Amino acid sequence: MPVQYLKETPSQTGGPYVHIGCLPHFAGLNLRTQEKLHVLAGGGVPGEQIRIEGVVWDGSGHPLRDVMLELWQADGSGTYNAPGFRGWGRVGADPQTGLWGFETIRPGATPWVDGRPQAPHCSLLLFARGINIHLHTRIYFDDRPEANAADPALLSIELVNRRQTLIAARQAGGQGRSDVPTFRFDVHLQGDKETVFFDC
Amino acid sequence: MSSDTGEFTRRDRAWHPPAFTPPYKTSVLRSPGKALVSLRQSIGERTGPVFGHGDLDPLDNDLIRNYITTGGEAIGERIIVHGRVVDEMGRPVKGSLVEVWQANAGGRYRHGNDRYLAPLDPNFGGCGRCVTDDDGRYFFRTIKPGPYPWMNHNSDWRPSHIHFSLFGNAFAQRLVTQMYFEGDPLIPLCPIIGTIRDKAAVDMLVAKLDMNEMVPFDSLVYRFDIVLRGRRSTFFENRPEGN
Ligand SMILES: [Fe+3]
Numbered sequence: 138m139p140v141q142y143l144k145e146t147p148s149q150t151g152g153p154y155v156h157i158g159c160l161p162h163f164a165g166l167n168l169r170t171q172e173k174l175h176v177l178a179g180g181g182v183p184g185e186q187i188r189i190e191g192v193v194w195d196g197s198g199h200p201l202r203d204v205m206l207e208l209w210q211a212d213g214s215g216t217y218n219a220p221g222f223r224g225w226g227r228v229g230a231d232p233q234t235g236l237w238g239f240e241t242i243r244p245g246a247t248p249w250v251d252g253r254p255q256a257p258h259c260s261l262l263l264f265a266r267g268i269n270i271h272l273h274t275r276i277y278f279d280d281r282p283e284a285n286a287a288d289p290a291l292l293s294i295e296l297v298n299r300r301q302t303l304i305a306a307r308q309a310g311g312q313g314r315s316d317v318p319t320f321r322f323d324v325h326l327q328g329d330k331e332t333v334f335f336d337c
Numbered sequence: 338m339s340s341d342t343g344e345f346t347r348r349d350r351a352w353h354p355p356a357f358t359p360p361y362k363t364s365v366l367r368s369p370g371k372a373l374v375s376l377r378q379s380i381g382e383r384t385g386p387v388f389g390h391g392d393l394d395p396l397d398n399d400l401i402r403n404y405i406t407t408g409g410e411a412i413g414e415r416i417i418v419h420g421r422v423v424d425e426m427g428r429p430v431k432g433s434l435v436e437v438w439q440a441n442a443g444g445r446y447r448h449g450n451d452r453y454l455a456p457l458d459p460n461f462g463g464c465g466r467c468v469t470d471d472d473g474r475y476f477f478r479t480i481k482p483g484p485y486p487w488m489n490h491n492s493d494w495r496p497s498h499i500h501f502s503l504f505g506n507a508f509a510q511r512l513v514t515q516m517y518f519e520g521d522p523l524i525p526l527c528p529i530i531g532t533i534r535d536k537a538a539v540d541m542l543v544a545k546l547d548m549n550e551m552v553p554f555d556s557l558v559y560r561f562d563i564v565l566r567g568r569r570s571t572f573f574e575n576r577p578e579g580n
Contacts, residue, residue, distance in 0.1 A: 142346075142425045143564045147538040148353045149515040150361075150529060151500065154448045158438025158500055161464045164448050168404065168464055196366040203450070209381060209508050217384045225386035232449070250377045260381050264513055267363030269354035269532050271513060273376075294374055327370045334369050336348065337376035337509060 148270035155205045155264055156229050163229045175228035177208065177241035182222050184213030184242030188319045189276060189305060192235045193263060196327030200235025201265055208239050208276075210259040215245030240317070243278065249289040256284035256291070258303075263324065272334045276322050277304045294333055302332045343568035344378045345509040346425055354532035361528045362489055378509055385507045388434040388468055397466045400439075400479035404447075404462030411461035413442030413480025415556040418516070418544065421473045422503065424567035429473030430510070433565070436466040436502040437477060444483030444495075453485055478556065484523055496523035496530070505565040516561045517543045 156164035162172060178184065189208070193201040208226040212219040222242070230237045246254040256277055263272040277285050285291060291300045305320035324332045356368035376382070396403040401411045418437075422430040440446045440463060443455035447463050461480065469475045482499060486492040498515045505511065517524055524530055524543065533539050544561035551558050 142567070143423065143427060144352060144538065144541065145349065145425060145566055146512060146514055146541050146563045147533050148512060149500075149532075149542070151502075151513045152515075153450055154438065154446045155500070155513075157446060157448055157462075157464050158436045158466070158502060161462065164464075166404070166447060166462050166464060167406075168462060196368075196370070199366075201367070207511075209386065211381065217380060218387060223386050247380050249379050255379065258381075260508055262508075262511060265367065267361070267365075267367035269356055269358060269361070269364060269368075271511065272369065290376060290379075293376065299374075326367055331369060331371050333374050335376040336350065336373035337378050337382050 150266060150269050151205060151264035151271075153203050153266040155203075155266075159205055159227060159264075160229050174226055175237075175239050177210070177224065177226040177239060178222060179240075182212075182242055186240070186317045187243050188238055188240050188317050189259070189322055190236060190238035190319060191305075191322040191324060192237070193230065193265075193324040194326065200230070201326075202230055202232050202235045204230045204235070204237070204263055204265040206230070206237055207262040207264070208241065208259050209262075210241065210244040211247050213242050213245050215247045217247070246284065251289075253289055254284070254287075256281055256288035258288075258290075261322075261324075272326075273337065274324065274332055274334050275303050276320070278320060279304050279306050299331075299333050302330065343571055344383065345507065345566045345568055348566065352535060352538050354534075358528075358532040360490070361532050364532070382509045383507050385504055385510065387432065388504065389432070390468060392434075393466065393468065398475075398477035400437075400461070400463065400465045400477065403465065405460045407459045409460055411441070411480050412458050413461075413483075415478070416481050417476060417478050417550070417552065417556050417558045418499065418561055419474065419476035419547075419550065419558065420544075420561040420563060422469045422475060422505075422563045422565060423473050424505075424510075424565050426567040428567065429469070429471065430505050430565050431469055431471050431473060432506065433469045433473075433510075434466060434502075434504045435469060435475045437479075437499050438465075439463045439479065439482040439499045440485055442480050442483050444485030455483065455485070481518070484521075489528055493528055494523050494526065496521040496527055501563070503563060503565060510565040512563075512565060514563075515542060518559065519543055519545050
């Protein structure tokens with residue numbers, strides 16, 4: 138008989154009303170009206186200001202308009218939980234279009250388990266109705282091709298053509314401020330372009 | 338966050354609900370079709386955001402009083418929900434943000450997408466949060482949520498439940514789940530609970546009536562303990578090269 142440990146509490150879907158508990162003002166409640174969790178860094182934080190935006194698509198090509206996303210990242214020097222920069226954000230997709238966006242700074246390189254540098258990236262979690270246990274992916278940046286080519290996590294994805302599903306594309310003219318570089322990161326839950334989701 | 342950087346135990350994916358569960362229809366188009374890719378845990382998975390009491394309002398864990406608009410308190414069966422958050426080794430998980438949301442006593446959510454005919458309670462928002470103490474304990478006060486119908490297999494009914502979100506101390510411990518109430522006859526009929534295959538796993542989601550903690554002439558009390566992933570010991574740590 139194996140050694141007995143406690144079992145992890147099982148997951149359940151966040152459901153269609155996840156916003157009430159996680160983003161109450163977004164859900165329409167008159168609570169925490171000042172909270173702007175999709176803004177990880179305003180002007181005062183050192184680093185390169187960026188915007189990351191995208192849409193999560195279901196297996197029939199429809200946008201998830203009720204998804205809630207969480208971002209977790211290091212600061213510009215590669216430090217998690219840096220003083221003055223929590224590095225965590227949360228956003229609800231637009232109820233009409235499904236578009237979501239974070240305002241943050243570009244993360245720095247962080248160490249892999251063996252000390253090699255990882256390319257700048259953010260962790261992204263998805264919670265929604267119909268998702269029984271949250272999905273975990275990563276966002277890399279397409280204007281850092283050398284770092285991405287050497288990134289141990291990307292290299293650990295055996296199917297080479299799937300690696301590009303984690304690379305956000307810098308684009309002109311996102312919905313944010315025009316002076317802030319915008320990266321587009323669409324998530325595909327199923328199909329040929331299915332995003333890589335991690336078990337970690 | 339924690340200065341501790343140990344790796345977490347593997348998640349038992351057979352214990353959690355799988356992604357593709359056709360009786361819960363929405364999962365059909367929202368479940369990845371390909372296998373998850375195994376990822377070694379590095380610093381970003383082993384750490385997580387820190388939340389302190391500075392982030393909280395004193396009424397955040399009192400859902401009976403944190404959304405009063407017309408005076409009085411929320412209507413319904415008054416309850417307190419409490420418990421401990423521990424890891425798989427039984428160690429307390431301190432400083433974890435615990436967020437909860439729920440329907441009102443009639444089974445209606447304060448959300449634009451909820452069109453159920455039951456009325457809103459002007460004095461109930463259905464949103465709360467707290468942070469676990471050094472022993473991993475948390476508690477909040479609320480009213481017992483009502484069951485509600487939802488569009489799945491025509492009118493399916495959700496048992497009374499409270500949604501929970503937990504951070505633990507690392508992104509690898511992140512967990513969103515739902516708490517049910519002991520003795521609810523709707524539990525075995527629910528397609529969302531039915532996504533979990535093991536009866537013992539379902540039992541972990543069922544809060545037990547705690548008569549010893551009952552508040553006389555005020556509130557019933559339910560106990561709901563939560564287990565998050567634990568950090569492995571680090572005996573001989575080799576640093577594998579390559580991938
Ligand atoms: Fe619910």
